[in-house]
Amino acid sequence: MTNNTPVTLKFLAEKLKMSVSTVSKALNNYPTINEYTKKRVQEMARDLHFTPNKSAINLKEKKSRIIGIILPNLLDHFFTRSIYGVEQFATQNGYNVIISQSHDDLEKEIQSANMLLRSRVDGLIVAISKNTQDFAHLDQFENMGIPVVYYTRNPSFNLSCHKVLGNTFQGCYQATKFLIDRGHKKIAYLGGPKMINFTHDRFNGYINALKDNQVPFSAELVAYTDFDKENTITAIRNLFANPENMPTALVAFKEPILFDAIKYLRSINHPNFDEIECIGFGNTSFISYLDSPPIASVEENPESVGENAIKLLLQLINKEIDIQNYQKVMVDCKLIVHG
Amino acid sequence: MTNNTPVTLKFLAEKLKMSVSTVSKALNNYPTINEYTKKRVQEMARDLHFTPNKSAINLKEKKSRIIGIILPNLLDHFFTRSIYGVEQFATQNGYNVIISQSHDDLEKEIQSANMLLRSRVDGLIVAISKNTQDFAHLDQFENMGIPVVYYTRNPSFNLSCHKVLGNTFQGCYQATKFLIDRGHKKIAYLGGPKMINFTHDRFNGYINALKDNQVPFSAELVAYTDFDKENTITAIRNLFANPENMPTALVAFKEPILFDAIKYLRSINHPNFDEIECIGFGNTSFISYLDSPPIASVEENPESVGENAIKLLLQLINKEIDIQNYQKVMVDCKLIVHG
DNA sequence: TTAGTTTGTGTTAGCGGTAACGAATTTAGA
DNA sequence: TCTAAATTCGTTACCGCTAACACAAACTAA
Numbered sequence: 001m002t003n004n005t006p007v008t009l010k011f012l013a014e015k016l017k018m019s020v021s022t023v024s025k026a027l028n029n030y031p032t033i034n035e036y037t038k039k040r041v042q043e044m045a046r047d048l049h050f051t052p053n054k055s056a057i058n059l060k061e062k063k064s065r066i067i068g069i070i071l072p073n074l075l076d077h078f079f080t081r082s083i084y085g086v087e088q089f090a091t092q093n094g095y096n097v098i099i100s101q102s103h104d105d106l107e108k109e110i111q112s113a114n115m116l117l118r119s120r121v122d123g124l125i126v127a128i129s130k131n132t133q134d135f136a137h138l139d140q141f142e143n144m145g146i147p148v149v150y151y152t153r154n155p156s157f158n159l160s161c162h163k164v165l166g167n168t169f170q171g172c173y174q175a176t177k178f179l180i181d182r183g184h185k186k187i188a189y190l191g192g193p194k195m196i197n198f199t200h201d202r203f204n205g206y207i208n209a210l211k212d213n214q215v216p217f218s219a220e221l222v223a224y225t226d227f228d229k230e231n232t233i234t235a236i237r238n239l240f241a242n243p244e245n246m247p248t249a250l251v252a253f254k255e256p257i258l259f260d261a262i263k264y265l266r267s268i269n270h271p272n273f274d275e276i277e278c279i280g281f282g283n284t285s286f287i288s289y290l291d292s293p294p295i296a297s298v299e300e301n302p303e304s305v306g307e308n309a310i311k312l313l314l315q316l317i318n319k320e321i322d323i324q325n326y327q328k329v330m331v332d333c334k335l336i337v338h339g
Numbered sequence: 340m341t342n343n344t345p346v347t348l349k350f351l352a353e354k355l356k357m358s359v360s361t362v363s364k365a366l367n368n369y370p371t372i373n374e375y376t377k378k379r380v381q382e383m384a385r386d387l388h389f390t391p392n393k394s395a396i397n398l399k400e401k402k403s404r405i406i407g408i409i410l411p412n413l414l415d416h417f418f419t420r421s422i423y424g425v426e427q428f429a430t431q432n433g434y435n436v437i438i439s440q441s442h443d444d445l446e447k448e449i450q451s452a453n454m455l456l457r458s459r460v461d462g463l464i465v466a467i468s469k470n471t472q473d474f475a476h477l478d479q480f481e482n483m484g485i486p487v488v489y490y491t492r493n494p495s496f497n498l499s500c501h502k503v504l505g506n507t508f509q510g511c512y513q514a515t516k517f518l519i520d521r522g523h524k525k526i527a528y529l530g531g532p533k534m535i536n537f538t539h540d541r542f543n544g545y546i547n548a549l550k551d552n553q554v555p556f557s558a559e560l561v562a563y564t565d566f567d568k569e570n571t572i573t574a575i576r577n578l579f580a581n582p583e584n585m586p587t588a589l590v591a592f593k594e595p596i597l598f599d600a601i602k603y604l605r606s607i608n609h610p611n612f613d614e615i616e617c618i619g620f621g622n623t624s625f626i627s628y629l630d631s632p633p634i635a636s637v638e639e640n641p642e643s644v645g646e647n648a649i650k651l652l653l654q655l656i657n658k659e660i661d662i663q664n665y666q667k668v669m670v671d672c673k674l675i676v677h678g
Numbered sequence: 679t680t681a682g683t684t685t686g687t688g689t690t691a692g693c694g695g696t697a698a699c700g701a702a703t704t705t706a707g708a
Numbered sequence: 709t710c711t712a713a714a715t716t717c718g719t720t721a722c723c724g725c726t727a728a729c730a731c732a733a734a735c736t737a738a
Contacts, residue, residue, distance in 0.1 A: 052694085054394075055403065055693090059398055060694085081414070083413060083440075289629060357687080364727085395723075400693085401693070
């Protein structure tokens, strides 16, 4: 069944004894083409399984209807869920999506960017790798007039770019407030890598919730870790070191890290283990399988973050917003109480 | 800094007062071009940030150096891990990857297929949706001479296609054998949706392990479920219903389902709960957080499945294997004993 | 000196579409 | 009946890039 001669407009035109342009217009439903002609062409196209060559169209139209996404990895559910939001909305508007993982490596991020540039994507959504300090590979896009929207992980110091972020301040504030309302006075805070920009926003949410509710702040109740389990255990050990200042609650920057913390506290038979109430960012489905689950989760609404990113990007592509008129969109978190 | 006139070969040629073809050949390092000319061209291209237009190249070369992947979703770690294998190897060989989710919906799968066809991918890797019965949208590719490799989820009845599969028979055999070796005589089997083709292979692995080790088979110890928690609980209740034939071990087709099962058994205070040993497919990282973790996991090596799929696909693209010479590649599972 | 090579560059056609423009035929209006 | 306006389709140039082929200049060999 393999057909050797590819089915192109030219091929159809010859079969139908018409010109290529008539065939093209008929397939694109131009009003200047006779209805009967259209019907003949469309039937022939269907029967011969004509598939327009996107490269040819891109070349002519000078646009690809492709959105590029660069993100650190696909193993983090935050990112995969955010893609869902992007894809959904992009598809509805006739755009396709190319996803490229940087694996948190700057070199790979540069490669991905160059690849997407060569593919002439109409826009780019990017969550930068944790080592990205120099932005030349991403600035290229704007230099060529291709809009870029940074989401989640973004160059925090740079105001001259479009951003869509989870309102991590509000999420952390809400989590802390929730614990305060349940009567906790000693709430520990376990922060994430200081390189990731929203780490500080979360801490501010924590601090502000304490302040607004007259709960005294204690530097002993704050520690930082990263994705390394050993570091998490060290941090937790420090947080729970002083018997005079023992936390009864914990806010952690990401759920898997929180699980490590909980596991450790249980493993050392912490005397008040059962009373300790924890909250982490993420709301992973695995919570239901834990024996000592967190009391609540901060749902970051990744789908909504993705959707807002693509919405903004499409407005930039369609020139509804000027590319120089830099936008910052915040997506609120939601506290999910388990039980 | 936004430059209005796009930097094309023509633009470079005018700047350098040379012909377009000389510029093209210089950039592609043709031996017939003078070294000094090459240097001049390449420097100018670099300084002006020339980025070749992939659409133009695709159109001319009649190949895109793009591999399409269609899979049900990105939330399942099996798929995201398999992508890692594909991407790694594809990139090394100068190919880019477009990922498209079908969300286990046939209609979306068809849309994805058509999109990738229009993009003229050089090859397709696909894990079909659970409703895919008709393959017209995928057969189009082979009709146009574009090779297709089915991986994991494939049309089991169809021998005329290329397949790369996890050796789920061997994985299940090994898991069952492991439990037998630990002295279990009553090993329950919790299977997955019967529509998914490898469900039967797993069951056969279970059966064969029993047979090879003279453990009597009991139909009461076999049940099926899907991704719905209620159905899993019903299935587990049935498996553990007969006091005369009470399982002491369990093999489950996927870990999250196994976790549901374990959770249920614990919730009903099953008398021998602590003695029951379980194994599921998946080897998810969350196991370390469980209080009653499975004794072992069947690691399906998704990265390796992905890598084998792309390797086969590239061989087909390069005509090292004839497209009609249908291949079937099996990737072994590995039993990971937790400790 | 002449002819054949080598070397380096330009000319040109074409990949598969789109659409402005032109041209022929039909229809409508006076 | 004659002209203007629709209607319908074809001609053509172009998008950015590749590469076969042509061609001129310089070099080599006889």
